[in-house]
Amino acid sequence: MEESSIVKYYLRKIIIAGLVILAVLWVITPFVISILYAFASKTDYYSPNILIPLHYTLEHIQKLLDLGATRAIINSVIVAVITIIISFALGLPAGYAFAKFVFRGKDTLKLLIIGLRMFPILVIAVPLVTLYIKLGLNDSLLGVALAHTAMALPFVIIISSSIFAGVPKELEEAAMIFGLDRKGAFFRITMPLALPGLTAAAIFTFIMSWNEVFIASVLTLTNRTLPAFILTSAMAAPDFIKFAAGFIMIFPAMVFVFIARKYLITMWGITLK
Amino acid sequence: MVDVHLKGIVKRFGKTIAVNGIDLDIRDGEFIVLLGPSGCGKTTTLRIIAGLEKPDEGRVLFGDRDVTYLPPRERNVSMVFQSYAIWPHMKVYDNIAFPLKIKKFPKEEIDKRVKWAAELLQISELLDRYPHQLSGGQRQRVAVARAIVVEPDVLLMDEPLSNLDALLRVKMRSELKKLQRRIKVTTIYVTHDQVEAMTMGDRIAVMNKGKIQQVGRPDEIYLKPANVFVAGFVGTPQMNFFDATVEVKDDEIILDASDFKVRLPKDYLPVLQEYNGKTVIVGIRPEHIYPEGHAPTTAKKLSWIEGTVDFVEALGSDTILHLNTGSMILVVKISGSHHYEIGSKVKVALDLSNIHVFDKESQVSLLYKKQREVQSS
Numbered sequence: 001m002e003e004s005s006i007v008k009y010y011l012r013k014i015i016i017a018g019l020v021i022l023a024v025l026w027v028i029t030p031f032v033i034s035i036l037y038a039f040a041s042k043t044d045y046y047s048p049n050i051l052i053p054l055h056y057t058l059e060h061i062q063k064l065l066d067l068g069a070t071r072a073i074i075n076s077v078i079v080a081v082i083t084i085i086i087s088f089a090l091g092l093p094a095g096y097a098f099a100k101f102v103f104r105g106k107d108t109l110k111l112l113i114i115g116l117r118m119f120p121i122l123v124i125a126v127p128l129v130t131l132y133i134k135l136g137l138n139d140s141l142l143g144v145a146l147a148h149t150a151m152a153l154p155f156v157i158i159i160s161s162s163i164f165a166g167v168p169k170e171l172e173e174a175a176m177i178f179g180l181d182r183k184g185a186f187f188r189i190t191m192p193l194a195l196p197g198l199t200a201a202a203i204f205t206f207i208m209s210w211n212e213v214f215i216a217s218v219l220t221l222t223n224r225t226l227p228a229f230i231l232t233s234a235m236a237a238p239d240f241i242k243f244a245a246g247f248i249m250i251f252p253a254m255v256f257v258f259i260a261r262k263y264l265i266t267m268w269g270i271t272l273k
Numbered sequence: 274m275v276d277v278h279l280k281g282i283v284k285r286f287g288k289t290i291a292v293n294g295i296d297l298d299i300r301d302g303e304f305i306v307l308l309g310p311s312g313c314g315k316t317t318t319l320r321i322i323a324g325l326e327k328p329d330e331g332r333v334l335f336g337d338r339d340v341t342y343l344p345p346r347e348r349n350v351s352m353v354f355q356s357y358a359i360w361p362h363m364k365v366y367d368n369i370a371f372p373l374k375i376k377k378f379p380k381e382e383i384d385k386r387v388k389w390a391a392e393l394l395q396i397s398e399l400l401d402r403y404p405h406q407l408s409g410g411q412r413q414r415v416a417v418a419r420a421i422v423v424e425p426d427v428l429l430m431d432e433p434l435s436n437l438d439a440l441l442r443v444k445m446r447s448e449l450k451k452l453q454r455r456i457k458v459t460t461i462y463v464t465h466d467q468v469e470a471m472t473m474g475d476r477i478a479v480m481n482k483g484k485i486q487q488v489g490r491p492d493e494i495y496l497k498p499a500n501v502f503v504a505g506f507v508g509t510p511q512m513n514f515f516d517a518t519v520e521v522k523d524d525e526i527i528l529d530a531s532d533f534k535v536r537l538p539k540d541y542l543p544v545l546q547e548y549n550g551k552t553v554i555v556g557i558r559p560e561h562i563y564p565e566g567h568a569p570t571t572a573k574k575l576s577w578i579e580g581t582v583d584f585v586e587a588l589g590s591d592t593i594l595h596l597n598t599g600s601m602i603l604v605v606k607i608s609g610s611h612h613y614e615i616g617s618k619v620k621v622a623l624d625l626s627n628i629h630v631f632d633k634e635s636q637v638s639l640l641y642k643k644q645r646e647v648q649s650s
Contacts, residue, residue: 168356168358170354170355170356170358171358171360171361173325173345173352173354173358174352174354174358174360175360175371176325176344176345176346177323177324177325177345177346177350177351177352178346178351178371178372178375178419178423179346179372179375179376180346180375181344181346184375189360192362193360193361193362
C-alpha cells in the first residue's frame with residue numbers, strides 16, 4: 001500500500017518534470033537554432049552532413065550592419081523610447097484615475113479603450129499614411145512612435161491601473177494625513193511602490209514597439225526601424241543572413257529583459273502584482 | 274490639544290446614508306470610543322474628522338476653527354489605520370520621521386523626536402529595519418509612533434488592534450491607554466469590540482445605522498443603556514429580552530411574560546403607570562439572574578421563577594446556564610465553576626433593581642429617559 005503511493009509520488013514528479021522540459025524546449029529551440037546559424041560559416045551552413053555548425057564567423061552580422069542595420073537599430077531604439085515616454089505620460093494618469101476614483105461611465109470608458117485594439121492595423125494603415133502625409137509626419141520616427149503609442153496606450157492604461165490598484169489606498173491616505181497633498185502622495189508613496197510593475201509595463205511596451213513591423217514598414221521609406229529594414233532588405237538575402245537578422249532582432253530585447261528582470265520580481269522585499 | 278465638535282454630520286454614498294446626522298462634543302484630552310457594528314458609520318465619521326471624506330451636511334470644528342473643508346494635512350491630525358499603512362519602501366526610522374520631514378523640522382529635532390517616540394513604544398532597536406521584517410505587533414507600534422511624533426491636536430485610531438492576536442491585543446489595549454494618558458492628546462478611537470471600548474474609553478459613543486445611540490461613560494453605557502440596541506450590543510453574554518404586559522394594581526406592578534410573572538416594587542410606578550395594559554420589552558443581564566444559593570446578600574428585591582437547564586457553558590471562571598422557562602430561553606451567568614445537570618429544574622431570582630424596561634415601539638428605555646431629559650435640559 002505504502003510502496004505504491006511512493007511510486008505514484010515519484011511518477012507524478014517525473015511526469016511533471018518531463019512536461020516542463022518539453023515546454024522549455026518548445027520555447028528555446030528556435031532561439032538556439034537561429035543563434036547558431038546566425039554565426040555559422042557559409043560552408044558549414046550549406047554542408048548537408050553538418051547539423052550543428054563547427055566554424056563560426058561574425059561575417060553575416062557585419063554584413064547586415066554595413067547594409068544599414070546599425071542605423072535601423074538606432075531608429076528602433078529611438079521609436080521605442082519615444083513610444084514609452086508618450087504612452088506613459090498619457091497612460092499613467094488615466095490608469096491612476098481608473099484605479100483610485102469612482103466616476104460615471106468608468107466601465108464604458110474602459111471597454112472603449114480595450115475596444116480600440118479591436119481594429120486591425122491593416123484597416124487603418126492607408127488612412128494613417130494619407131493623414132501623415134498631410135501632417136508631414138510620413139517617413140519620420142515621431143510618426144512611427146505616435147502610431148506605436150496608439151497601439152500601446154490601451155495596454156499601458158489597463159496594466160498601470162491594475163498596478164496602482166495594487167498599492168493600498170491607506171498608504172496614500174496616510175501620506176495625506178501626515179502632510180502631503182495628493183500629488184506629493186503619488187510621487188513619494190505610490191510611484192516608488194508601483195515602480196517594479198511599471199518597469200514591467202515599460203519592457204512590454206519596448207518589445208511591442210521593437211517587434212512591430214507592419215506600421216513601421218508602411219509609414220517609413222528611408223528612416224526604417226529594424227523590423228521594417230529586415231523585412232525589406234534581408235528577406236531577399238541568403239538564409240544565414242536571415243538568421244543573422246533574426247539574431248539582431250532578438251539580442252537587444254533579450255539584454256533589456258535580463259537587465260530589467262530583477263526589478264520585476266522584488267523591490268524592497270515586497271511584491272506587487 | 275483641542276476639543277472637537279461634530280455638528281449635524283451627514284454623509285451619503287450614492288443612495289446609502291452612511292452617517293445620518295451626528296452631533297458629538299469631544300473634550301480636550303479625552304479618549305472617546307466610537308463603538309458599533311460594521312457598517313454603522315463609525316469609520317466614515319472618523320474619516321470625516323480626518324478630512325479624508327467631506328460631509329454632505331454639517332460641520333467639523335476643532336476648538337472654534339471650522340475644518341470641515343480643510344484637507345487632512347492642514348488639520349494637524351494623526352491617524353493609526355486598521356492596516357497600519359506603514360510605507361513598505363521606507364525603513365522604520367524614515368516612516369516615523371516622514372511627517373516631521375514634510376513639516377520641515379530641523380534634522381536634530383527630527384532625530385530627537387523619532388528616538389523619543391521609538392523609546393515610548395519600545396521599538397528603538399527596530400529603527401533600521403524595513404516593515405516587511407517586522408511582526409504585526411511591531412508594525413502596529415511603528416504606526417502609533419508615527420502618529421504621535423508630530424504631537425497632533427487630535428489622534429484618530431481606526432480599529433488599530435483588530436489585526437493582532439488575542440493576547441497581544443489585551444496587552445496593547447492597556448499600553449495605548451497609558452500612552453494616551455501620558456501625552457494627553459484628544460483621541461478618537463473606532464472599534465466594534467465592546468471590551469476594547471469599555472476598557473479604553475473615557476466615554477463611549479455607541480453608533481448604529483449612521484446615528485449615535487448613546488454617549489456616556491462605560492459604566493453608564495453598561496448599567497443605564499438608553500435603548501434596546503445599546504443594551505443588546507454591550508455585554509457578553511447578551512442581555513435577556515422578553516415581551517411582557519404591564520398590569521398596574523393598587524400599589525404594585527406586574528409584568529406578565531406569559532411563562533412567568535414578575536412583581537415590580539412600586540418605585541417603578543411613575544414610569545410604568547401610563548403603560549398599564551400595554552406590552553413592553555423587559556431586559557435583564559445574565560449576571561443579574563441568580564440561581565438558588567447564589568443571590569448576593571445585598572440584592573433585596575428578587576422575583577423567583579423556575580426553569581429547566583437546556584445547555585451549560587462551563588468557562589471555568591464563569592458558568593453560563595441556558596434556562597428554558599417554557600416558551601423562551603433565559604441566559605444566566607454565575608461566577609465560578611458549578612455543575613448543573615441538563616434537564617434538571619432550577620429556581621432563579623431576577624434582580625429587580627437591575628431590570629430594564631423599554632418601549633415596544635420606539636425601543637427606548639423607559640427608566641433612563643426621564644433622567645436624560647433632566648440632564649440635557
